[in-house]
Amino acid sequence: MGDTNVSTKQFRWFTIALIAFNTVWGFNNVVNNYAQQGASVITSWVIILIIYFIPYTLMVGQLGSTFKKSGGGVSSWIDETSTRGLAYFAAWTYWVVHVPYLAQKPQNVLIAISWAFTGAGTYFSHFSTAIFSILCLIVFLFFMWVASKGITTLGVIATLAGLATFVMSILFIFLAIAAPHLPNVTAATSHLTRVKTYIPNFNFGYFTTLSMLVLAVGGSEKIAPYVNKTRNASREFPLGMIILAVLVGICAIVGSIGMAIIFNSNAIPKDLMMNGAYSAFQRLGQYYHIGNSLMITYGLTNSIGQIAALIVSIDAPLRILLSGHNDQYVPKSLMKLNKHGVFINGYKMTGVLVGILIMVPALGIKNIQELYNWLLNLNSIVMPLRYLWVFVAFMLLSKHMTKFHSDYRFVKNKTIGWLLGFWCFIFTAFVCVLGMVPKISFSANPHSWFLQLGMNIVTPIVLIALGLIMPMIARRNKNK
Numbered sequence: 001m002g003d004t005n006v007s008t009k010q011f012r013w014f015t016i017a018l019i020a021f022n023t024v025w026g027f028n029n030v031v032n033n034y035a036q037q038g039a040s041v042i043t044s045w046v047i048i049l050i051i052y053f054i055p056y057t058l059m060v061g062q063l064g065s066t067f068k069k070s071g072g073g074v075s076s077w078i079d080e081t082s083t084r085g086l087a088y089f090a091a092w093t094y095w096v097v098h099v100p101y102l103a104q105k106p107q108n109v110l111i112a113i114s115w116a117f118t119g120a121g122t123y124f125s126h127f128s129t130a131i132f133s134i135l136c137l138i139v140f141l142f143f144m145w146v147a148s149k150g151i152t153t154l155g156v157i158a159t160l161a162g163l164a165t166f167v168m169s170i171l172f173i174f175l176a177i178a179a180p181h182l183p184n185v186t187a188a189t190s191h192l193t194r195v196k197t198y199i200p201n202f203n204f205g206y207f208t209t210l211s212m213l214v215l216a217v218g219g220s221e222k223i224a225p226y227v228n229k230t231r232n233a234s235r236e237f238p239l240g241m242i243i244l245a246v247l248v249g250i251c252a253i254v255g256s257i258g259m260a261i262i263f264n265s266n267a268i269p270k271d272l273m274m275n276g277a278y279s280a281f282q283r284l285g286q287y288y289h290i291g292n293s294l295m296i297t298y299g300l301t302n303s304i305g306q307i308a309a310l311i312v313s314i315d316a317p318l319r320i321l322l323s324g325h326n327d328q329y330v331p332k333s334l335m336k337l338n339k340h341g342v343f344i345n346g347y348k349m350t351g352v353l354v355g356i357l358i359m360v361p362a363l364g365i366k367n368i369q370e371l372y373n374w375l376l377n378l379n380s381i382v383m384p385l386r387y388l389w390v391f392v393a394f395m396l397l398s399k400h401m402t403k404f405h406s407d408y409r410f411v412k413n414k415t416i417g418w419l420l421g422f423w424c425f426i427f428t429a430f431v432c433v434l435g436m437v438p439k440i441s442f443s444a445n446p447h448s449w450f451l452q453l454g455m456n457i458v459t460p461i462v463l464i465a466l467g468l469i470m471p472m473i474a475r476r477n478k479n480k
Contacts, residue, residue: 011230016240020057020223021247027169027277029216030255032376035272036209036439038265039189040200044213045252049245052427053217055420056387057241058410059394064224065233066397066406073320074221074389080404081396085471088329090389092467095321097382098313099463102350103357104375105310106136106143111274111372112306116299119282119292121275129371133362137355140310147311148347150340161305168281168298173251175284175294176258185287189260197265204437211380211435214428217248218387227408234408274372277302318346327478329471357459364451373439374452381435382460384428391428395421432460 011019033041063077074094079087110132114123124132179185191197200206220241230237262280263269269276282295322335322343338344357375365371397404398417411417438452 011226013236013240013243016226016230016237017243017247019226020220020240020244022166023222024217024219025248025251027165027172030252030259031276032273033212033216034256034259035268035276036212037200038268039197039256039260042198042253042256043200045249045256048213048217049249052214052424053248054245056424057220057244058238059421060221060224060390061227061237061241061408062406062410063390063393063397064227065408066404074386074393077393078389081393081400085329089467091321092470093389093464094386095317096463096467097386098317099353099357100375100378100382100459102140102310102313102354104379105306106139107372107375108306109139109303109310110135112299112303115278116296116303119295121271121278124368127368129362129366129368132368133358137358140354140358141351143307143311144314144347144351147314148338148340148342148344150342161301161308164301165305168301172280172284173254173258175288176261177254179261179284179287182287187261188263189265192257192260208434208437208439210431211384214384214431215380218384221390237408271369273376274369314347314350315342318343318350322346327474329474331470331474331477361455365448370440370448377435377439378456378459381432381456382463384432385460387428388425391421391425
């Protein structure tokens with residue numbers, strides 16, 4: 001028996017740290033947050049890691065260790081600590097927050113392909129937002145059709161493309177930091193050795209950008225199933241989480257310094273969110289006299305990764321929602337499977353919601369770059385809503401701590417545990433609400449500002465409210 005136990009618990013602290021790092025982190029986290037805060041984002045990274053990311057990941061560790069047979073799903077944690085109805089709503093939230101994510105993936109695919117094959121991000125700039133959105137809708141519907149065929153190899157493709165993109169991200173850090181030592185290369189941002197350069201202006205506008213930081217460090221609940229595959233979980237898992245925080249901190253801080261070397265923090269390009277990653281690799285290629293090879297490599301790997309992520313994200317969250325709940329909460333018609341084992345009516349519902357979110361904003365936002373930035377910021381408002389359920393589950397677990405056994409505990413005092421969960425819940429909700437404030441100048445375009453504010457408020461409300469309607473439809477259909 002002892003040998004079997006050892007063989008099933010092979011993961012060490014460094015394995016856990018690397019798996020978690022590859023799950024949580026991405027190069028765009030550096031680009032997007034630098035675009036909003038400039039070099040001062042480095043201080044923001046330090047703050048967010050200490051007050052949010054570290055407790056968040058350690059809560060995930062305790063939840064995963066406690067509910068080792070649940071597979072690590074957030075809705076199953078809620079099911080264990082509360083009611084089936086609340087568990088359904090957690091699953092609904094987990095699925096529905098992917099709607100804005102799916103709406104933006106086609107944009108990312110088209111932009112990545114544009115950079116890879118034209119060497120510039122201007123190919124779609126002369127398109128109207130309506131035409132560009134129609135192209136995005138076509139891309140989405142095509143890959144939704146591909147997903148409906150039950151393709152099973154995409155996980156492998158996504159993993160390989162993600163690994164390649166990850167390697168490129170690490171390569172960026174080394175090349176960018178070394179660039180100022182090259183002949184005729186100077187840092188674009190001045191005074192990088194002064195502390196003042198990295199101090200944020202803690203005004204209202206600053207706090208409206210925090211949701212992007214929370215989006216960047218969220219998602220560690222995906223690694224919960226590995227807690228109980230870790231040798232000596234009570235000691236090595238938290239150590240792995242600390243190493244994860246160190247790795248994320250190093251990449252965030254050093255990566256942001258690399259961005260400050262390439263892009264002037266005091267004159268950030270308006271299209272940095274959309275084109276910054278590709279432009280950064282293009283400039284590095286110029287510094288090192290290797291042409292566009294780095295940019296093309298990143299563009300190709302990222303386009304493949306974006307396509308694979310799009311297809312997987314159409315199916316996986318929907319499967320979590322529909323596989324785990326009966327017709328008391330979900331209309332039976334949504335559970336219909338096609339010959340490939342795909343929830344075909346669930347796909348149709350996804351297609352309608354994503355299609356609306358792709359097309360409607362284009363009626364009021366007339367600039368592609370502005371459309372891209374708005375949808376990315378909408379993701380930073382909506383996606384963290386699923387993290388709220390992690391903190392609800394931890395509060396419930398802390399409240400009933402004596403009822404459940406865990407090989408690893410973040411905190412042993414139930415009051416402190418509840419308060420930590422409550423803090424992370426309130427902080428997440430706070431930054432999501434403030435994130436609704438548009439990131440464009442009100443005076444420059446009041447109409448677009450109010451339009452974006454309205455969509456930022458209405459979209460999450462409608463998406464969540466649909467989850468309340470579904471059980472009503474399910475009960476009505478069941479009583480017929």
